[in-house]
Amino acid sequence: MIPSVIVPITHEEILNALKDLLHNNNSKIKEFEEEFSSYIGCDHSIATYRGITALYVLLKSYGLKRGDEVIMPAYTCETVARLLIDMGFKINFVDVDKETYNISIEDLQSKASRKTKAIIAIHMFGNPCEMKEIMEIAEDCDAVVIEDAAQSIGAEYRGKKIGSIGDAGFFSLGEGKPLTTINGGVIVTNDKGTAEKCRRIIEHFNACGFHEKSIVLLKMMTYYILKNPLHYDLIYKLIQLRRVERRNKLKICTLNNFKFKWTDMQASVGLIQLSNLERFNDARMRNAAFLMENLKHVEGIHLPKVAKHSKPIFLRLPVWFEHITEGQRDELIEKLRKAGIDAPVAYPNSLPAFFFGVDGFPNTEELVKKTITLPTHPFVRESDLERTVFTIEQFVEGVGKCA
Numbered sequence: 001m002i003p004s005v006i007v008p009i010t011h012e013e014i015l016n017a018l019k020d021l022l023h024n025n026n027s028k029i030k031e032f033e034e035e036f037s038s039y040i041g042c043d044h045s046i047a048t049y050r051g052i053t054a055l056y057v058l059l060k061s062y063g064l065k066r067g068d069e070v071i072m073p074a075y076t077c078e079t080v081a082r083l084l085i086d087m088g089f090k091i092n093f094v095d096v097d098k099e100t101y102n103i104s105i106e107d108l109q110s111k112a113s114r115k116t117k118a119i120i121a122i123h124m125f126g127n128p129c130e131m132k133e134i135m136e137i138a139e140d141c142d143a144v145v146i147e148d149a150a151q152s153i154g155a156e157y158r159g160k161k162i163g164s165i166g167d168a169g170f171f172s173l174g175e176g177k178p179l180t181t182i183n184g185g186v187i188v189t190n191d192k193g194t195a196e197k198c199r200r201i202i203e204h205f206n207a208c209g210f211h212e213k214s215i216v217l218l219k220m221m222t223y224y225i226l227k228n229p230l231h232y233d234l235i236y237k238l239i240q241l242r243r244v245e246r247r248n249k250l251k252i253c254t255l256n257n258f259k260f261k262w263t264d265m266q267a268s269v270g271l272i273q274l275s276n277l278e279r280f281n282d283a284r285m286r287n288a289a290f291l292m293e294n295l296k297h298v299e300g301i302h303l304p305k306v307a308k309h310s311k312p313i314f315l316r317l318p319v320w321f322e323h324i325t326e327g328q329r330d331e332l333i334e335k336l337r338k339a340g341i342d343a344p345v346a347y348p349n350s351l352p353a354f355f356f357g358v359d360g361f362p363n364t365e366e367l368v369k370k371t372i373t374l375p376t377h378p379f380v381r382e383s384d385l386e387r388t389v390f391t392i393e394q395f396v397e398g399v400g401k402c403a
Contacts, residue, residue: 002384004342005176005316006377008280009224013269017217020265021210028267035274036186042164044195046187047267048202049260051150051172052079054185055120056258058168059087061197062144064117071112071143072120073103074351075364080120080148081351092116093352095361099305101318102129104363108137116141121166122148125346125373126178126284126313127304128157131165146170153178154281156311163188173266175223178281178315179273181266182219205259213265220269281313283378287385288314291374294389295319298396316373318346324399326369332395333372339391341384346373 020028029047037045048054064070066088072080074093084091095107101124112119119141121134131147138145147162147169149155155162163169168191171177173184187198208216292303300322306312321329329345336343350365352358359365374388 001337001340001342002375002380003377004344004373004375006379008378009180009220009269010272011224013272014217014220014224016268016272017220017265020263020268021213021217028264028271029262032267032270032274033186035271037188039274039277040161040164040169040188042161042169042188043190044188044192046195046198046202047262047270048170048185048187049205049208049262050183050258051170051174051177051185052083053205053258053260054170054172054187055080055146055148056083056087057198057201058146058170058187058194059089059118060201061194062118064089068117069113069115070118070120071108071116072351073122073124073364074361075101075347075367076122076124076148076351077150077347078349078351078354080122081355085355093358093361095363096124096367097305098320098363098367099302100127100129100307101125101304101367102127103134105130105133105137108134112137112141112143114141116143118144118146120146120148122150123152123155123162125304125318126152126155126315127306128152128155128162128310128312130307131157135166144168150174150177151315152313154277155313157307158309164190167191168194173270175219176315178284178313179270179277180223181270181273182216182223184262184266184270202261205261207261208263212260213263216263216266280378283380284314284376285312287376287380288312288317290382290385291317291376291388294385295392298393299323299400300396301392314376316346317376318371318373320367320370320372321396322370324370324396328399329370329372332392335395336372336388336391339387341375341388341391343372343374343388346371 033045068089069092070084070089071092073096075096095104097104119138121129123129145166147166149163149169150172152162153171168189171186173181189195302320350361
């Protein structure tokens, strides 16, 4: 089965990690940070233990206090909202645009105010959001803009790399991201003062010892072996259970689970991954372009809209269907699975409803019921893309006949 997302980890990277397991070579981390800054086009990069660690550190560096208002979209990864709740912030959720999956500029304009201290601009699925408008709204409110570029390393907006446009940005280097070191994150900023504050905060975090490094290396080896399409079918059910378990855990405070320092072992892997990133992203966009061209005629399908001044990378290609129910959407996912394609729901919950039982975000509420995400990663072959298109065509045609 073709996995939904994957970055090909090579045996060379595993051997490098194994070699660095017993060493504390901070020069590798510094080299990675410098290379990452050069790639993104910003002055400062700071490596962190996880992507959520990076967001935590940034919020601390800006001096936000308990009770301060932070704006974020209602449709995204639950981990971001969980962190804001644990840090005691008041979340002001904003609906998303159904055609881009990104924060709705119209809803943002209506909800941002002088009470707003920070706006988290999330580039969903590697498709850049409208940063020009977001920055203008933030300026009127005197709020900082933090770009969540976890899924978007390499994407561009108006000629600039995502992450370099807001007051600061952060990336995730976790499993299934465009660049992975299994655990990891990166803060980017052009502001020297912010960078220095971030480094001082991280200095108080625990260093990863041999035990923690060994776990990361074991995960890396498992990822290398089992996420290969030849083996993925064997662990599909386990991955499904893990997705459910992970979301259940998000009901619990996780504030102390990520206060560690990144390791030189991961930096050595990250350097190799970074050198291959453009090749990986080119493959993703070729595959996304094939799917969009060959699915555009399917009745009721909504393909993601891309702004003329944006260059996405589409970590996964999200699509939603106007005329199908949530149950039919789940049936389509199962048919794709039987055809050898893992095309899961990305985010099954509206975050205001998941955490607070609050409705009133119509676009988000529709997307969680009707969206699937299609694989675009470098392991996807043209025959897999053709099979994906054929399965969707046949399913939608069958639903239409039964209507």
